[in-house]
Amino acid sequence: xVKVTQSSRYLVKRTGEKxxxxxxxxxxxxxxxxxxxxxxxxxxxxxxxYDVKMKEKGDIPEGYSVSREKKERFSLILESASTNQTSMxxxxxxxxxxxxxxQYFGPGTRLTVL
Amino acid sequence: xxxxxxxxxxxxxxEGNPLTVKCTYSVSGNPYLFWYVQYPNRGLQFLLKYITxxxxxxxxxxxxxxxxxxxxSFHLKKPSALVSDSALYFCAVRPYHYGGSQGxxxxxxxxxxxxxx
Numbered sequence: 001x002v003k004v005t006q007s008s009r010y011l012v013k014r015t016g017e018k019x020x021x022x023x024x025x026x027x028x029x030x031x032x033x034x035x036x037x038x039x040x041x042x043x044x045x046x047x048x049x050y051d052v053k054m055k056e057k058g059d060i061p062e063g064y065s066v067s068r069e070k071k072e073r074f075s076l077i078l079e080s081a082s083t084n085q086t087s088m089x090x091x092x093x094x095x096x097x098x099x100x101x102x103q104y105f106g107p108g109t110r111l112t113v114l
Numbered sequence: 115x116x117x118x119x120x121x122x123x124x125x126x127x128x129e130g131n132p133l134t135v136k137c138t139y140s141v142s143g144n145p146y147l148f149w150y151v152q153y154p155n156r157g158l159q160f161l162l163k164y165i166t167x168x169x170x171x172x173x174x175x176x177x178x179x180x181x182x183x184x185x186x187s188f189h190l191k192k193p194s195a196l197v198s199d200s201a202l203y204f205c206a207v208r209p210y211h212y213g214g215s216q217g218x219x220x221x222x223x224x225x226x227x228x229x230x231x
Contacts (some may be wrong), residue, residue, distance in 0.1 A: 004157070033218070042204065042223035043158075044182075058218070090157055102148070103219060105157035 003027070004106035006091050012016035012112045019078040021109050023091030030096045034058075034066065034101065037088040049074055050096065081113045115143040118207050120222035127195045127229050135190040135225045146189040148177055148219065151202045161203075164188060168205040175199070180219030193230045202226050 001038060007022035023030065035043040035058075037062050045058030047066040055066050067075045074093075078085055088110050092103040119138045137143055146165050150158040162173025169181045170195045179190045190203060201228075206219040 035221075040223060045218055045222040048218060051230075092158075102160050102163060103158075104160070107151075107157045 001052065004091060004093055004104050006089075006106040007080065007111050008109050009107060010110050012114065013078075013081050014114050015082060017081050017101075017113075019081050019111065019113075021076040021078075021089055022075070023074045023093075023106055024072050025074075025093040025104070026072065027093065027095075027104070027110075029060035029092045029104075030071070031103075032068065033092040034064075034074065034076045035047045035092065036060070037054075037090055037108070043090065046076065059061070060083075081111075083113050086113045087111060116207070116220055118220050118222040119207050120203075120205055120225045122225050123223075125225045126229065127227070129197055129202075129229050129231050130194050131231070133195040133199070133227065135205075135227060136201050137190065139186050139188065139190045139205075139207045139208055141220075147179070147181060148208070149173065149177070149190050149208040150204045151175075151201050152224075154206065158177060158204060161190070182185050195227075197229050197231055200227055200229045206209075221229060 004025045013019050033048040034046045037043050044060050046064050049055045049068040054070050065077045088108050090108045091106040094103045117140050148163045149161040151161050153156045164171045164181045172178045177192050181188050197207050200225045204224050206223040208219050
């Protein structure tokens with residue numbers, strides 16, 4: 001079974017803090033993704049990576065950065081957290097190739113910024 | 115613009131009755147279509163996908179979905195709903211890309227399915 005783990009289920013931070021959200025997958029997937037999920041808005045893609053040290057912006061990258069130093073790990077960084085970044089953050093991974101492109105999700109991190 | 119629409123925020127069904135959760139899409143080229151389910155306080159789980167071939171796709175937990183190219187729809191169905199099917203359902207589409215990055219999923223906003231005993 002594919003396993004995608006996220007470092008925290010719940011996180012509370014203060015405005016202006018630097019926040020790190022970690023994601024690890026154990027299936028040697030090339031692609032990794034970070035989404036945020038908000039009621040009524042569904043999932044919105046923040047950043048994705050299709051190889052080590054590679055990253056591409058998704059639909060809402062502002063206020064976020066990412067790091068992928070190892071294939072299995074993809075980190076989301078909030079340089080200076082703000083209250084409008086309070087959300088559920090979901091990490092996902094997938095293989096490359098047309099037939100295998102199903103995304104596997106972690107359990108999510110619910111971040112509250114006070 | 116490429117998009118996915120789930121026209122219903124919530125669907126209410128009695129246990130044992132058939133259920134349908136609707137999805138329509140707008141993408142260029144031949145799409146790959148997906149359904150995911152999210153149980154309370156959990157991440158998303160893959161249910162089924164359509165790539166090519168038979169328009170009726172069968173997935174996990176007795177769910178199936180029908181691809182209709184002329185109506186650009188991919189509705190999720192189940193003949194007999196269970197209370198345990200109550201969850202948030204997301205339709206997603208992956209536009210096919212030639213080369214370059216692999217392309218990403220575009221998700222709908224989700225439909226909350228509530229199955230009552």
